[in-house]
Amino acid sequence: MASINIIKEKCVGCKICIGSCPFGAIEVLEKKANIGQKCTLCGSCSESCKFGAINFMMERVEREDFSEYKGIWVFAEQRYGKLKTVSIELTSKAKELAEVLQTKVTVVVFGSEVKHLSKELIAYGADDVIIMDAEWLNDFNDHVYGELMIDLIKEYKPEIVLIGATSNGRSIAPFISSTLRTGLTADCTELEIDKAERLLMQTRPAFGGNLMATIICPNSRPQMATVRPKVFKPSNPDYSKKGNCILLTVPSPIEGFVKKIRDIDNDTGLNLTDADIIVSVGRGIGNQKNIQLAQELADALGGALGASRPVVDSGWLPYSQQVGQTGKTVAPKIYIACGISGAIQHLAGLADIEIIVAINNDPDAPIFKMANYCVVGDIKEILPLLTEKIKNKKIKK
Numbered sequence: 001m002a003s004i005n006i007i008k009e010k011c012v013g014c015k016i017c018i019g020s021c022p023f024g025a026i027e028v029l030e031k032k033a034n035i036g037q038k039c040t041l042c043g044s045c046s047e048s049c050k051f052g053a054i055n056f057m058m059e060r061v062e063r064e065d066f067s068e069y070k071g072i073w074v075f076a077e078q079r080y081g082k083l084k085t086v087s088i089e090l091t092s093k094a095k096e097l098a099e100v101l102q103t104k105v106t107v108v109v110f111g112s113e114v115k116h117l118s119k120e121l122i123a124y125g126a127d128d129v130i131i132m133d134a135e136w137l138n139d140f141n142d143h144v145y146g147e148l149m150i151d152l153i154k155e156y157k158p159e160i161v162l163i164g165a166t167s168n169g170r171s172i173a174p175f176i177s178s179t180l181r182t183g184l185t186a187d188c189t190e191l192e193i194d195k196a197e198r199l200l201m202q203t204r205p206a207f208g209g210n211l212m213a214t215i216i217c218p219n220s221r222p223q224m225a226t227v228r229p230k231v232f233k234p235s236n237p238d239y240s241k242k243g244n245c246i247l248l249t250v251p252s253p254i255e256g257f258v259k260k261i262r263d264i265d266n267d268t269g270l271n272l273t274d275a276d277i278i279v280s281v282g283r284g285i286g287n288q289k290n291i292q293l294a295q296e297l298a299d300a301l302g303g304a305l306g307a308s309r310p311v312v313d314s315g316w317l318p319y320s321q322q323v324g325q326t327g328k329t330v331a332p333k334i335y336i337a338c339g340i341s342g343a344i345q346h347l348a349g350l351a352d353i354e355i356i357v358a359i360n361n362d363p364d365a366p367i368f369k370m371a372n373y374c375v376v377g378d379i380k381e382i383l384p385l386l387t388e389k390i391k392n393k394k395i396k397k
């Protein structure tokens, strides 16, 4: 634990410390510095005072012996017996990290009729696949799946656990980490290994995406991270690779907090994360009715419809279609940004895109700096023209 206080007798009110606090937690009132509620005990200000008035203390935590924790685990998600792409991406990444640590990759799958998935997971890098197969595990339930994962982690002691930052992953990961009293870094965009310390270096955007922070978890195990779909690329599968499929007998059904009443298929068409072409609308679209213009272009191209946050915040499109730091990470071949300014938080959701087309009526819009094709004009006029051209081209073919 850390603590901070100002030694009032030493403080001369020079205000130098104010600039050293990234959280704006210090103010000087009546020539004395005060630390306010915003303080996160980060320690950045501790060296800034030439008068020795800042008393910052960090209690040293003795590191436990973690030598019995071994291996990298991936919690794999599946639906209707088909693996989610993020699970394959994470298995591939886990293999890469395991090579540095000289350890094994284990993938855990829960579900009903899911034994066949081990072959694919082994091809993408798993050494062992732990499967719990039972009818009552057919539907994801964060409490039930979480309890099972916690028991497995306690028994097998993996040093790292990776989980997809999907809606299911985002609910199970904190349940596991808080129960095991370990650290969890959400929405990582890079994972590396500090080999000497056997630490997972978990990088993710911080301060509204304005800087990248690398987070470590030195004092507890396992080290846990979630990663969004499409952040990592899957490796080339090797179906000749050998691995072990460990079928564990499932304990009797666990009673979850949440009960399924009925299934609702909310599939709104082509999945944003799988689409090769995305037409995305921003605030420049003006109103909900105009979104139809972008939908028509997406349909003509066989693509999906995405959105910037203001469009989602206005209720014009559902959150599942938001692209960006707090939405989805997408990696289509072509991304058509319509009336989107190009804020850093939106661009954070664009991974590995081959071609960006931007349509904006402001020639100085920041999105043009990263676009391959820049169209200056009113989207309400340009979108119907583009749609017509695409449709005509298809008819001529």
Ligand SMILES: Cc1cc2nc3c(=O)[nH]c(=O)nc-3n(C[C@H](O)[C@H](O)[C@H](O)COP(=O)(O)OP(=O)(O)OC[C@H]3O[C@@H](n4cnc5c(N)ncnc54)[C@H](O)[C@@H]3O)c2cc1C
Pocket: 208, 209, 281, 282, 283, 284, 285, 307, 308, 309, 310, 311, 322, 323, 324, 325, 326, 327, 328, 338, 339, 340, 341, 342, 343, 344, 345, 346, 349, 359, 360, 361, 362, 365, 377, 378, 379, 380
């Ligand atoms: C912590 C945090 C997380 C965030 N997460 C996300 C996120 O996940 N995704 C996201 O998108 N944003 C996110 N944001 C918001 C982000 O900062 C921007 O505010 C947002 O991306 C802006 O959306 P926009 O480009 O649609 O709107 P604006 O910035 O308002 O841009 C609208 C653009 O449309 C153009 N335009 C207007 N009319 C027309 C027209 N008729 N024809 C052509 N062009 C026109 C304008 O010139 C302008 O460039 C986040 C912000 C924060 C602080």
Ligand code: SF4
Pocket: 006, 010, 011, 012, 013, 014, 015, 016, 017, 018, 028, 032, 033, 048, 049, 050, 051, 052, 053, 054
């Ligand atoms: S704490 Fe130190 S740096 Fe801050 S106002 Fe007081 S004397 Fe100046």
Ligand code: SF4
Pocket: 004, 020, 021, 022, 023, 024, 025, 026, 035, 038, 039, 040, 041, 042, 043, 044, 045, 046
């Ligand atoms: S410890 Fe960090 S957050 Fe707290 S006052 Fe100092 S710089 Fe600001």
